[in-house]
Amino acid sequence: MQPLTVLGMTALGGLGYCLAEARAHTLREISVxxxxxxxxxxxxxxxxxxxxxxxxxxIRWVASLEKVQADLIVASGDFMAHAHAVPLVERALEPLLTTPGVFVLGSNDFYAPKFKNPFAYLGRNNARVLGAPLPTQDLKVVLASGGWLGLDNARGQLRVRGVDIEFRGTGDAHINLDDYASVAGPWSENSQLRIAVTHAPYARVLxxxxxxxxxxxxxxxxxxxxxxxxxxxALTTNCDLPVKQARGLSWLPAPEKSVPLHVSAGVGTSPIFPVRLGCRPEATLITFV
Ligand SMILES: [Fe+2]
Known part of the structure; x- marks a missing residue:
């Protein structure tokens, strides 16, 4: 066989593997x-x-997460990748929306993806190229339909399993919608668990x-x-977070004690670059211990 043929077949095989891995959805479980x-x-x-x-x-896999019977759902943005995605989000999340939950939005919930060089995704601090506006308000109505709280530059409180949980979040720092100052300051004295949520984990927000x-x-x-x-x-975090913190649990230095940071590797992929290698799509079940 000609070397070029071998090379071509190897490349095609590799691409096939990476496309398949991007569909190999996994539920990861951790304790914090x-x-x-x-x-x-x-x-x-x-x-x-x-x-x-x-x-x-x-969509089917996300809907199937209902069987996990979590106490609380935290959704950290980028629900959409298409102008007609709102009904799809509704179908995927419908079984989960009656579980107590909170959400923030990502840049892809405001603007459709726009084609560019797919390998630009692997660059550090890859700037967002904004496409056409998406139906963000319709998405928010679906996400809030069962009682989930929107946390874009907002605070909220939920009582879950008898535990008073307080939340605060920011808008997406990737497109400069973050305003942590508007939610900063002491937590309520009666809150028993304090959770902060953001889409893109830029250093200034963390x-x-x-x-x-x-x-x-x-x-x-x-x-x-x-x-x-x-x-x-990983090769990139698509923001200024160090690559060693690209996914999973790491620790952030803080005045009193270090704070756990969990970064989800995400359920989907960039629609412009729909492949994964060594990084399966995931949801994570976090149990406090
Ligand atoms: Fe994303």
Missing amino acids: PGPAAAVGVRVLHISDLHLAPWDTDR KAMTEDSPDIVLAGHTHGGQITIPFVT
Whole structure:
């Protein structure tokens, strides 16, 4: 066989694997130290669904997460990837919307994806190229239909399993919609679990959040880098977060004690770059211990 033929077949095989891995949805389970009152609370963290009409398997998988029976759902943005995505988001989340939940939006919930060089995704601090406006208000109506709280530059409180949980969040820092100052400051004295949520985990947001000592910070946006060098690291976080924190649990230095940061690798992918390697699409069940 000619070397070029071998090369071509290897490249096609590799591409096929990466396309398949992008559809190999996984539920990851982790434990995180939390306040005594919150021990046993189970939080389902979902992020970056990036739904488009051809994502029928992804929609089914997200809907199937109802069987997890989480106490609380935190959705950290980028639900849409298409002008007609709102009914798709509704179908995917319908079984989950009656569970107590909170959400923030990502840049892809405001603007449709716009084609560019797919490999630009792997660049550091890859700037967002904004496409046509999306039906953001319609999306918010669906997300709030069962009682989920919107946390874009907002605070909120929910009582879950007898635990008073306080939340604060920001708009997406990737398109400069973050205004942490508007939610900063002391937490309520009666809150027993304090959760901060943002879409893109930029350093300025994480620093401001950790100065107020939440019990955990939850974020998405990175997709875990989508492509990782096996056993080494992701190539990008698509923001100024170090690549070693591209997905999963890490710790942020804070005045009193370090704060856990959980970054979801996301359920979907960039529609412009729909492949994954060494970084399966995920939702995460976080149990406080
Ligand atoms: Fe995303």
